[in-house]
Amino acid sequence: MKKTIFLLFLLVGFGLSASAQISGGIKGGLNFAKLDYDLDGVDPKSKTGFHVGVFADISLAGIGIMPEAYISFQGSEFDGGGELDLTYIQVPILLKKSFAKVLNIHLGPQFGILTTAEDEDGEDVKEFLKGSDLSLAVGAGLDLPIGLSAGLRYVYGLSDINDSPADVKIQGRTIQLYASYKLFGN
Numbered sequence: 001m002k003k004t005i006f007l008l009f010l011l012v013g014f015g016l017s018a019s020a021q022i023s024g025g026i027k028g029g030l031n032f033a034k035l036d037y038d039l040d041g042v043d044p045k046s047k048t049g050f051h052v053g054v055f056a057d058i059s060l061a062g063i064g065i066m067p068e069a070y071i072s073f074q075g076s077e078f079d080g081g082g083e084l085d086l087t088y089i090q091v092p093i094l095l096k097k098s099f100a101k102v103l104n105i106h107l108g109p110q111f112g113i114l115t116t117a118e119d120e121d122g123e124d125v126k127e128f129l130k131g132s133d134l135s136l137a138v139g140a141g142l143d144l145p146i147g148l149s150a151g152l153r154y155v156y157g158l159s160d161i162n163d164s165p166a167d168v169k170i171q172g173r174t175i176q177l178y179a180s181y182k183l184f185g186n
Helices: 002-019
Strands: 021-037 047-060 063-077 083-099 103-119 132-143 148-157 170-184
Touching: 047 083, 047 170, 063 103, 063 170, 083 132, 103 148, 132 170
Parallel strands: 021 063
Antiparallel strands: 021 047, 021 170, 047 063, 063 083, 083 103, 103 132, 132 148, 148 170
8 A cells, every 4th residue: 555655656746747847047136134123112224135046946837836045144224323134044935826927926935044143343143043034935026038037025034033031022024136047947
C-alpha cells in the first residue's frame, strides 16, 4: 500500500513537472520600511533601503508558486535623529495568479532571519530583537514578454520582533518596489 501511494505521488509529480512552466532569475528593488511600535510617544518614520536576490516561478494554467530568497535592508528612523538599521534574509513563498499573461497578483507568507541590527551609532543591538520574523506579503506585478517584470508589494509583519525586557510590541511594515529579470524559462 505504501509503495502504491509513493508511486502515485511520483507519477503525479512527474506529470505536473512536465506540464508546469518553470522559470527563475534575479530581482531587486527599493524598500520603504518602518517599524510599528505599540508605545505612546514613539512615532517611527520610514527608512529607505533596498533588497536583492533570486526567485523561481512554477506556474500551471495561470496559477503558480513563487518562492524567493533575498537580502533586505530595512529599519526605521526616529524623531531626534535616531535610526535602526536591520538586515534580513527574507524567504517569501507566494501564491501567484496571472491575468492575461501580463498582470499578476501574489500573496503568501514570508519568513525572515535577522542577520544584523545596528543603531545610529553603529552599535550592535541584535540581542534586543528576535532572530526571526514572520510576515504576510501581498502585491501585484507586470510581466513583460521579454523576461522583465516589475511590481509593488506590501509586507506586513505578523511577529513581535522585540526581545528586550521592555513590554513593547514591535512589528515590521515594508513597501517594496521591485524589478526582476528571468534568467531561464519562459
